[in-house]
Amino acid sequence: GEDVEQSLFLSVREGDSSVINCTYTDSSSTYLYWYKQEPGAGLQLLTYIFSNMDMKQDQRLTVLLNKKDKHLSLRIADTQTGDSAIYFCAEIVGNDYKLSFGAGTTVTVRA
Amino acid sequence: GAGVSQSPSNKVTEKGKDVELRCDPISGHTALYWYRQSLGQGLEFLIYFQGNSAPDKSGLPSDRFSAERTGGSVSTLTIQRTQQEDSAVYLCASSLGGPRDTQYFGPGTRLTVL
Numbered sequence: 001g002e003d004v005e006q007s008l009f010l011s012v013r014e015g016d017s018s019v020i021n022c023t024y025t026d027s028s029s030t031y032l033y034w035y036k037q038e039p040g041a042g043l044q045l046l047t048y049i050f051s052n053m054d055m056k057q058d059q060r061l062t063v064l065l066n067k068k069d070k071h072l073s074l075r076i077a078d079t080q081t082g083d084s085a086i087y088f089c090a091e092i093v094g095n096d097y098k099l100s101f102g103a104g105t106t107v108t109v110r111a
Numbered sequence: 112g113a114g115v116s117q118s119p120s121n122k123v124t125e126k127g128k129d130v131e132l133r134c135d136p137i138s139g140h141t142a143l144y145w146y147r148q149s150l151g152q153g154l155e156f157l158i159y160f161q162g163n164s165a166p167d168k169s170g171l172p173s174d175r176f177s178a179e180r181t182g183g184s185v186s187t188l189t190i191q192r193t194q195q196e197d198s199a200v201y202l203c204a205s206s207l208g209g210p211r212d213t214q215y216f217g218p219g220t221r222l223t224v225l
Binding site (some may be wrong): 030031033035041043044045046052088090092095096097098099100101102103104 | 115120142144146153154159167170175202204206210212213214215216217218219
């Protein structure tokens, strides 16, 4: 099984906030990432957080990290139709270099 | 260009044929990665290059898969005797080269094996 787990689907109304959740199992994860993939496109880095941080905010995006529970979340404020995509949580463990991805959460924004 | 580029964007081949997929990393990035995205397996790491050497090939699924990188830049992923289970999107990423440096992805090559 995967070391990074995400719920598979999220439906949200335009203008509302979206919250995408992720859990990871390796306590030595050092960097945690959120990538966005639009249909037919590659992966776009949205944001990342160091494991010694609790929160990071970047415009409409807020990342929260709960190291005790190994829980990472991405909040998108004022969700727009252009936010419809698959969102991947990913980790790098220790001094490693390869990304380990979750299965991705498909976010659908409805009018 | 400013980003990672990959070619072809789509490739349809017949079972048993060989295919080559190309990746052009961001200029100045010494690290290059290949990942595969398939319906059943999600996103999987295949291989990592630092310069022209590949210290980690652990993700290559079989000996039909190989990759090389020349001049510390362009990389080619080769799949010999393709099988239907090789059908996937093959993604390339590059980074500055240190561990945990941000990886920037290309648009991918969609491979379909008939």
